[in-house]
Amino acid sequence: MVEAAYKSTGAISVRNVRKEFTDTKGERVVALDNVNVDIYPGEFICLIGPSGCGKSTFLRLIAGLITPTEGEIFLDGEKITKPGHERGLVFQDPTLFPWLNIYDNIAFGLKVRHIYKERKKEVREFIRLVKLEGFEKALPHQLSGGMQQRVGLARALVNNPKVLLLDEPFGALDAFTRMNMQDELLRIWKERGTTMIMVTHDVDEAVYLSDRIFVMTPRPAKIETIIPVDIGRNKKYGRKRDSADFLNLRSKILRVLNFTGKEIQPEYNI
Amino acid sequence: MEINKAASKTRDFKLKGLNILSALKGKLAFDFRTVLPVTSVLIAIITDVFIPNHKNLKHPELMHYRYFLYISLFAAVLFTVLSLFIKKIRDRYGYRGYFLTGVYIFLTFLNIITAKLLLLPQIYFPSIARIFEVFFDDTKLLLTCIGSSFMLLVKGIFIGFCLGMICGIAIGWSKRCNYWIFPIIRILGPIPSSTWTPLALVIFPNAKSAAVFLIAFGVWFQITVLTCSGIKSVNKAYFEVASTLGARDRHNLFKIALPAAAPTIFMGFFNATCSSFVALMAAEMIGCKSGLGWYVNWQKQMLAYANVYAGLIIIAVFCYVLVTLQFRIRDKLLSWQEGIVKW
Numbered sequence: 001m002v003e004a005a006y007k008s009t010g011a012i013s014v015r016n017v018r019k020e021f022t023d024t025k026g027e028r029v030v031a032l033d034n035v036n037v038d039i040y041p042g043e044f045i046c047l048i049g050p051s052g053c054g055k056s057t058f059l060r061l062i063a064g065l066i067t068p069t070e071g072e073i074f075l076d077g078e079k080i081t082k083p084g085h086e087r088g089l090v091f092q093d094p095t096l097f098p099w100l101n102i103y104d105n106i107a108f109g110l111k112v113r114h115i116y117k118e119r120k121k122e123v124r125e126f127i128r129l130v131k132l133e134g135f136e137k138a139l140p141h142q143l144s145g146g147m148q149q150r151v152g153l154a155r156a157l158v159n160n161p162k163v164l165l166l167d168e169p170f171g172a173l174d175a176f177t178r179m180n181m182q183d184e185l186l187r188i189w190k191e192r193g194t195t196m197i198m199v200t201h202d203v204d205e206a207v208y209l210s211d212r213i214f215v216m217t218p219r220p221a222k223i224e225t226i227i228p229v230d231i232g233r234n235k236k237y238g239r240k241r242d243s244a245d246f247l248n249l250r251s252k253i254l255r256v257l258n259f260t261g262k263e264i265q266p267e268y269n270i
Numbered sequence: 271m272e273i274n275k276a277a278s279k280t281r282d283f284k285l286k287g288l289n290i291l292s293a294l295k296g297k298l299a300f301d302f303r304t305v306l307p308v309t310s311v312l313i314a315i316i317t318d319v320f321i322p323n324h325k326n327l328k329h330p331e332l333m334h335y336r337y338f339l340y341i342s343l344f345a346a347v348l349f350t351v352l353s354l355f356i357k358k359i360r361d362r363y364g365y366r367g368y369f370l371t372g373v374y375i376f377l378t379f380l381n382i383i384t385a386k387l388l389l390l391p392q393i394y395f396p397s398i399a400r401i402f403e404v405f406f407d408d409t410k411l412l413l414t415c416i417g418s419s420f421m422l423l424v425k426g427i428f429i430g431f432c433l434g435m436i437c438g439i440a441i442g443w444s445k446r447c448n449y450w451i452f453p454i455i456r457i458l459g460p461i462p463s464s465t466w467t468p469l470a471l472v473i474f475p476n477a478k479s480a481a482v483f484l485i486a487f488g489v490w491f492q493i494t495v496l497t498c499s500g501i502k503s504v505n506k507a508y509f510e511v512a513s514t515l516g517a518r519d520r521h522n523l524f525k526i527a528l529p530a531a532a533p534t535i536f537m538g539f540f541n542a543t544c545s546s547f548v549a550l551m552a553a554e555m556i557g558c559k560s561g562l563g564w565y566v567n568w569q570k571q572m573l574a575y576a577n578v579y580a581g582l583i584i585i586a587v588f589c590y591v592l593v594t595l596q597f598r599i600r601d602k603l604l605s606w607q608e609g610i611v612k613w
């Protein structure tokens with residue numbers, strides 16, 4: 001579909017990152033402590049861990065929306081100091097611009113970057129890709145939560161970022177759309193070589209999609225274990241969901257999560 | 271065979287007739303509410319024609335009210351007939367039926383207590399006919415007054431709106447402007463603009479520009495405050511989304527902050543328009559030699575109360591039209607909003 005000319009690199013190095021927040025009572029909360037990871041160009045990473053362990057914080061740090069209290073983060077060797085279009089973020093809450101229709105929401109990034117004219121075609125392609133044809137003129141509040149989430153995904157993708165950060169992007173979708181979107185995401189990932197960092201609560205999803213899974217723990221908030229997913233990908237670039245390897249890895253991860261002493265809980269904070 | 275054919279022919283014919291009838295039935299419909307206004311206008315006419323005026327009534331020869339009723343009757347009948355055929359008119363006219371009826375009953379009531387029974391002092395409560403007469407007698411003067419008021423208002427609102435937007439954006443967007451300008455606004459803003467009259471009359475070369483200043487001042491304050499608070503209360507997440515999509519500061523202001531704050535800014539604009547009417551009337555009474563406020567004030571001093579009422583009616587219509595226009599514009603601009611108030 002889109003010219004594969006956008007060869008992006010997209011390596012992320014996180015060096016000794018610590019992030020503290022001050023809560024309403026004025027006390028300091030450590031959201032992340034001593035995080036050191038390297039993410040390779042074009043890698044697919046899933047972050048998994050209980051609520052409040054700092055997953056969103058990790059993504060926001062890479063996006064440049066917040067700066068680390070200590071340590072540094074690099075994109076292709078360049079220090080991240082502020083947000084930029086080369087690091088797209090799909091928010092946990094879709095946060096579409098309510099005054100723009102679906103089409104204009106998706107085209108927003110291209111327009112502010114003044115490349116809309118050349119890449120107009122891609123807006124339509126992404127609308128088709130997230131299965132929202134016919135809703136171009138609709139307003140965000142006229143769409144269901146799942147549809148809004150897909151618009152949010154298309155809006156970030158159309159910018160063709162080097163790194164795409166996804167904060168539970170498929171949480172609000174039904175099982176079928178979800179699996180569909182997973183495959184579409186994998187296709188884009190393969191086609192464009194985008195580095196993907198995705199937060200999820202769904203262990204199956206993590207095993208199906210990622211190259212490596214980062215398991216995070218709260219108190220101390222850090223990346224506890226890194227689990228490589230050494231299972232061959234099928235022709236849709238995903239994994240066979242009922243293979244023995246898949247199920248083995250799945251139970252291994254569940255063991256790791258249990259070993260940390262915390263249950264996986266669904267996340268309700270927005 | 272022959273007989274059979276003939277029978278089937280008549281049956282066809284009958285069927286056809288039925289079809290036409292049912293088609294008409296689908297189109298034709300009657301809503302009893304569409305008849306109510308006709309009835310009430312008829313009552314008004316009967317009251318006016320058949321109940322004799324009080325013997326002490328001045329100017330009993332004036333017929334403007336009756337002509338108005340005749341025109342109303344014509345219009346009411348026309349709408350009632352149209353309502354039979356056109357669904358859109360039926361729905362809208364039917365919906366207004368009770369209200370219009372009420373209006374004519376009220377006019378009849380006024381007619382009875384003024385012209386017919388003379389229950390109230392004539393000089394302060396002239397007959398409806400005399401009020402209507404003013405529209406015909408004073409047409410030219412009234413039109414000049416409308417034009418003059420309109421120009422004052424447009425100038426005042428325009429200047430106030432522009433300055434208000436600039437100040438509001440500055441305060442809402444920049445910390446330094448907030449530090450310097452906001453305290454000034456907090457001190458100056460709440461002062462009712464008419465309080466500035468003495469100063470305005472000294473500073474400005476003529477009453478008209480003083481009036482523009484007074485109007486602009488009130489508008490400026492409202493727009494400033496609401497633009498600023500609108501911008502400050504924009505959901506921060508929108509800025510975050512925009513900046514990860516490649517937006518810079520200026521995009522964040524013009525493509526996020528202003529559209530997101532637009533409903534609040536419009537609220538300010540609505541308040542400003544309403545308070546600008548007050549300022550306009552006050553300003554026109556201080557030294558202008560034209561305008562609706564001046565007209566009403568002047569006629570009051572002449573004890574020409576019929577003219578005062580006529581002036582008030584025009585002011586009401588004038589404000590109504592301006593506010594309605596404004597809401598139309600808003601509906602266009604802010605159609606994305608959920609559950610906005612329709613005007």
Ligand SMILES: Nc1ncnc2c1ncn2[C@@H]1O[C@H](COP(=O)(O)OP(=O)(O)O)[C@@H](O)[C@H]1O
Nearest residue numbers: 021022023031050051052053054055056057058
């Ligand atoms: N802006 C903030 N101010 C104060 N505390 C915050 C802020 N953002 C996150 N936190 C705290 O940091 C911790 C991690 O939050 P978050 O990254 O949202 O977790 P997750 O996404 O894994 O559920 C939580 O304890 C949360 O209360």
Ligand SMILES: [Mg+2]
Nearest residue numbers: 055056092167
């Ligand atoms: Mg989160």
